[in-house]
Amino acid sequence: MTSSPPPVFGLILAGGMSRRMQTDKAALEIHGKQQLERAFELASSVCAKTFVSVRADQLTDPLRGRFPTIADQHPGLGPIAGIAAAQATYPEAAWLVLACDLPFLTTATLKFLLEHRDPAKPATAFISTSDGLPEPLCAVWEPSSREAVAAWIAAGKQCPRKLLINSATHLLKQPDPQALDNVNTPEEYSAASALLGATGHRPPATGPDLGLPGLAATRSLPPEAQIKTLRIQYFALFREQAGRGEETLESTAETPARLYAELQRRHPFKLQKEQLRVAVNTDFCDWQTSLKHGDTVVFIPPVAGG
Amino acid sequence: MTLFRFSDVNLDPAAERRLLEDPACGGFVSFEGWVRNHNEGLEVRRLEYEVFAALGIKEGERIVADAIKKFGVERAACVHRGGSLEIGDLAVWVGVSSGHRGEAFAACRYIIDEVKHRVPIWKKEHYVNGDSGWVNCEACAAPGHDHEHHEHHEHAHAEAGKLGS
Numbered sequence: 001m002t003s004s005p006p007p008v009f010g011l012i013l014a015g016g017m018s019r020r021m022q023t024d025k026a027a028l029e030i031h032g033k034q035q036l037e038r039a040f041e042l043a044s045s046v047c048a049k050t051f052v053s054v055r056a057d058q059l060t061d062p063l064r065g066r067f068p069t070i071a072d073q074h075p076g077l078g079p080i081a082g083i084a085a086a087q088a089t090y091p092e093a094a095w096l097v098l099a100c101d102l103p104f105l106t107t108a109t110l111k112f113l114l115e116h117r118d119p120a121k122p123a124t125a126f127i128s129t130s131d132g133l134p135e136p137l138c139a140v141w142e143p144s145s146r147e148a149v150a151a152w153i154a155a156g157k158q159c160p161r162k163l164l165i166n167s168a169t170h171l172l173k174q175p176d177p178q179a180l181d182n183v184n185t186p187e188e189y190s191a192a193s194a195l196l197g198a199t200g201h202r203p204p205a206t207g208p209d210l211g212l213p214g215l216a217a218t219r220s221l222p223p224e225a226q227i228k229t230l231r232i233q234y235f236a237l238f239r240e241q242a243g244r245g246e247e248t249l250e251s252t253a254e255t256p257a258r259l260y261a262e263l264q265r266r267h268p269f270k271l272q273k274e275q276l277r278v279a280v281n282t283d284f285c286d287w288q289t290s291l292k293h294g295d296t297v298v299f300i301p302p303v304a305g306g
Numbered sequence: 307m308t309l310f311r312f313s314d315v316n317l318d319p320a321a322e323r324r325l326l327e328d329p330a331c332g333g334f335v336s337f338e339g340w341v342r343n344h345n346e347g348l349e350v351r352r353l354e355y356e357v358f359a360a361l362g363i364k365e366g367e368r369i370v371a372d373a374i375k376k377f378g379v380e381r382a383a384c385v386h387r388g389g390s391l392e393i394g395d396l397a398v399w400v401g402v403s404s405g406h407r408g409e410a411f412a413a414c415r416y417i418i419d420e421v422k423h424r425v426p427i428w429k430k431e432h433y434v435n436g437d438s439g440w441v442n443c444e445a446c447a448a449p450g451h452d453h454e455h456h457e458h459h460e461h462a463h464a465e466a467g468k469l470g471s
Contacts, residue, residue: 236356236428237440271443279426282360298358298426302442305355305386305427306339306398306418 005119006143009093010043010050011086012036013079013137014064014100015072027063028189030103039100040067046110047096053082074153079137080160084153087146094119099137101182103192109179113140118170122148125169127250129177132227134169136160138180165252168265171227227252228293230259237301242267256280257287260299271301307381310366310425312357314389317396326381326403333407335414339398341391345441349434350393357388358426369420377413379404384417386427 014026014036026036033041036052043050052067059071070089074081079097086095094117096110117124117140125139137160141149145167152163174180181192230253233246242263253259256278263269277284277300280291291297307325319338326334343350370382382402391397400417404410421427429441 233358235358235426236430237443239356279358279361282364284361284365298361300358300426301428301440303423303425303427304429304441304443305425306422 005117006092006094007048008046008096008114008117008140009086009090010040010047011070011082011095011097012039012043012050012052012067012100013082013097014052015055015058015082016078016100024063025101028101030192034063035103036063036067036100039098039102039105042105042107042110043096043098045107046114049093051086053079053086077153077158080149080153080158080163083141083160084149087141087143087149091146092143094143095141097137097139097141099182102138102180104176104179104181105138106176106179109138109174109176112175113138113172116170116172121170122167123164123169125164125171126174126180127171127227128180129174130181134161134164134171134227135180136164139164139169171250226293228291228295230291231294231296232259232263233296233298235298235301237271238267238269238299241269251291253291255288255291256285256297256299259291259297263299269299275302276300308383309370310363310384310386310421312359312362312386312388314387317385317387317399319396319399322383322385322399322401326383326401328380328403330405331380331403332405333410334401334403335407335410336399336401337414337418338396339418341393341395341397343393345431348431348437351432351434352390352392353432354390354430355386355388355397356428356430357386359388362386362425362427365425366421369417369424372420373402373413373417377404377409377416379409379413382413382417384421386421386425388427 016025026034028035031038040050040052050068051070052064054061054064054069054071055075056071058064059069070082070085072081073085073088083095083097096114098105113124113126119142121142122145123139123141125134125136127133128135148163148167157163227250229248230251231246231248234242234244239245251259251262253262257273260273260276260278273287278287279285279298279300280289280295282296319336323334323336341350341353366384366386370384373379374382379402382400384398384400386398387396398418398421400414402410402414402417404413428443430438431441432438
């Protein structure tokens, strides 16, 4: 029996303090509209219902009050509190969670996200073009992520991005690499306004560097948590159990030990790590070696030459 | 001189031996590993070797170079088969030539032992009863055998020299 995936509701995060902007980001005008209004319209174009996530003390705010709202139950925790409140209100829904300050986001990018969503995973997210990590604030959070979100908050953690890194998040490459550049400072706002111009459309990119001063890399995490592309070659028993001679994966595994544990969840590998050796780029190496983007890794089952 | 290589076709011991001839040598020792018709109580019909050549050649060369240095022999080489082999086929050949026999025997024994333990080569045996299995891998991985891991490997190491003996 198959069941259809849960409906997708939109959640626009507008509970932030806008400390760096020194003015309410939700009220800033981009494309001739206030950012919150524009984000709400974008989400509404692809979602069954859309809500604005607010702090309890913002419920009477004139701008936010124009939209259906869901108030945080954990003040001071930031976006994760908004996601938790939405999941508590409609536990059966999947939530398309959007920051309100994504001036370059388009319906096309949202449609791509929903078309490539994997409801069997706790979340589907884009890979950030600035640092290679999941983007939690333009992502679909499935009902199955609810317990993990609640546990994350209960454990005293806040960062929704680290939660996605630590979950089996379905990751997508952005069809438009700049779609998720956000606006946090007055300088970034000026740059974005200038780029978008009076027409509300971005000029075409002229080369690999679009020259977006201050628009990229507004957040960063330790390099060891970065997603890298790894090629894994399989021989003998592993080749048979994986059903392939090699594969290329996006992984956050920092070491071969972590990578093997990850692969054991994907393939029926029953050999224990202690029975194996590991090679990176055709040299034997230690299980705690740091893996780098582009490395080729081979797990070596017990050998039997002669 | 090639210290270590893989071959997908039948080995010719006479041709390999000629490469080690040296007027300074008074002794030559070789070891041939043959495909045997039984293993661990099962009748073997044929077998396949799979190799990770890029790393296998590097590791094999290190072993043979180490043996030459360690035992002070003049020349040494090892060739290992890949692919499908029948009973009686030559699976691995090791040759050593040196001034005297003692170090040639020792170096030859060292090379075959190290190759069996260190070079990424895997052997799949096809049995007369229709089963098949990767040697040293599948018995250990069977459910309920976790407690035997250590024993299995000790066992495999102790039997390192049995092929062809």
